[in-house]
Amino acid sequence: MQHLIDRFISYVTIDTESDANSNTTPSTKKQLVLANKLADELKTIGMTEVTIDKNGYVMGTLPSNVKEKVPTIGFVSHYDTSPDFSGANVKPRVVKNYDGGDIVLNKKRNIVLSPSYFKDLLLYKGQTLIVTDGTTLLGADDKAGLTEIVSAMEYLIQNPHIKHGKIRVGFTPDEEIGRGADLFDVKKFGADWAYTMDGSQVGELEYENFNAAGAKITFKGKSVHPGYAKGKMINSMLIANDFINALPAGETPQETKGYEGFFHVVGLSGSIEESKVELIIRDHDMKKFEARKKLVHDIVKNINKKFAKQFGEDIATAEVKDQYYNMREKVVPVMHIVDLAEKAMKDLGIKPLIKPIRGGTDGCRLSYMGLPCPNIFAGGHNFHGKYEYVPVESIQKAVDVIVRIAELTATGFSKGSVKK
Numbered sequence: 001m002q003h004l005i006d007r008f009i010s011y012v013t014i015d016t017e018s019d020a021n022s023n024t025t026p027s028t029k030k031q032l033v034l035a036n037k038l039a040d041e042l043k044t045i046g047m048t049e050v051t052i053d054k055n056g057y058v059m060g061t062l063p064s065n066v067k068e069k070v071p072t073i074g075f076v077s078h079y080d081t082s083p084d085f086s087g088a089n090v091k092p093r094v095v096k097n098y099d100g101g102d103i104v105l106n107k108k109r110n111i112v113l114s115p116s117y118f119k120d121l122l123l124y125k126g127q128t129l130i131v132t133d134g135t136t137l138l139g140a141d142d143k144a145g146l147t148e149i150v151s152a153m154e155y156l157i158q159n160p161h162i163k164h165g166k167i168r169v170g171f172t173p174d175e176e177i178g179r180g181a182d183l184f185d186v187k188k189f190g191a192d193w194a195y196t197m198d199g200s201q202v203g204e205l206e207y208e209n210f211n212a213a214g215a216k217i218t219f220k221g222k223s224v225h226p227g228y229a230k231g232k233m234i235n236s237m238l239i240a241n242d243f244i245n246a247l248p249a250g251e252t253p254q255e256t257k258g259y260e261g262f263f264h265v266v267g268l269s270g271s272i273e274e275s276k277v278e279l280i281i282r283d284h285d286m287k288k289f290e291a292r293k294k295l296v297h298d299i300v301k302n303i304n305k306k307f308a309k310q311f312g313e314d315i316a317t318a319e320v321k322d323q324y325y326n327m328r329e330k331v332v333p334v335m336h337i338v339d340l341a342e343k344a345m346k347d348l349g350i351k352p353l354i355k356p357i358r359g360g361t362d363g364c365r366l367s368y369m370g371l372p373c374p375n376i377f378a379g380g381h382n383f384h385g386k387y388e389y390v391p392v393e394s395i396q397k398a399v400d401v402i403v404r405i406a407e408l409t410a411t412g413f414s415k416g417s418v419k420k
Contacts, residue, residue: 008147012139017087018080025055026173045154058171070165074194077145078175082384091133100125106134128392138388140380145197152402164406181365193337193372196363204377207331209357209364210282211289212323223272236275246299330367344404
């Protein structure tokens with residue numbers, strides 16, 4: 001396992017935080033440091049057709065070692081980390097033989113990773129955990145996925161007796177800001193289907209995700225000296241507050257689960273003259289998703305109606321843009337690719353946890369671009385924050401799943417036991 005630890009740490013100690021305010025791809029130049037390292041590493045382990053394009057997309061090939069014609073499969077991970085929390089100067093720490101108690105991440109700042117709050121920790125008693133120092137995120141999202149894909153390819157190269165068809169791997173920038181698939185060349189990738197290694201707990205297998213939209217609502221106001229403001233001042237911040245309060249109670253991320261959708265206010269700024277609210281809209285059901293977007297526009301219309309006489313024009317404007325859609329529509333017609341991953345897990349003694357993603361991955365975008373792409377666990381927990389951790393044993397299990405999927409794809413198709 002030390003090999004996995006060393007590889008993972010070599011990735012997470014490179015700052016690859018993406019930036020939603022940038023118009024370039026990748027959104028930050030520092031991401032290219034890891035992209036180039038990955039390309040070099042793929043060549044070193046013996047991959048062929050290794051490329052890195054001007055936008056930082058890395059691809060490589062493991063040639064087939066079977067005579068029969070079998071499908072080309074792919075594995076995809078992203079190398080950027082979330083801008084929600086600092087990814088600079090990551091100082092990972094290895095906790096061996098975890099005893100099930102509190103882990104002090106940062107004694108000086110009294111930052112503790114505790115199973116009393118994060119109950120999933122107890123699943124990994126006796127295992128080796130990699131944690132943060134409490135000042136940054138870890139980057140297991142999705143550098144655990146990178147580690148697993150590279151390590152699985154290396155293992156297959158070193159063990160040629162394991163039969164597999166042609167395998168393509170792809171590493172993307174800017175997934176955390178919703179752009180990971182924007183410039184992904186599906187035709188060049190050339191796989192019949194793929195899997196993103198971007199889930200969390202061991203056993204996760206996902207082919208459903210949120211339909212997603214982002215909304216920006218701008219509110220105008222009128223500034224007047226407060227001593228003489230009676231009937232004249234319009235405070236845009238208070239109108240923004242009215243808008244937020246008009247959203248359905250209880251339909252927030254912290255109050256929903258499973259297939260339940262939500263509205264999530266992610267930004268709020270303002271002054272008397274102008275305020276802005278940013279929110280994201282999520283729902284697995286397309287009809288409910290459309291209804292949520294309509295509700296935002298309806299609330300804005302009601303606000304405009306209320307202030308029409310006093311303000312003289314629309315006091316609020318809403319810009320709502322779709323971001324990605326539920327991959328279920330594209331995966332169900334080729335459900336054998338999910339069945340294949342499920343069988344791989346069962347063969348390895350891993351209980352599949354098939355559930356909807358309460359978020360999105362590159363895979364949901366890629367599925368709509370012609371590359372069906374379910375999501376498989378990468379092993380990490382508590383992404384995007386200082387309490388992030390990953391059990392090394394989970395990384396190893398993900399490596400094993402990749403290898404087994406490759407083997408089943410070759411042997412299953414060659415024997416006609418897997419339908420295409």
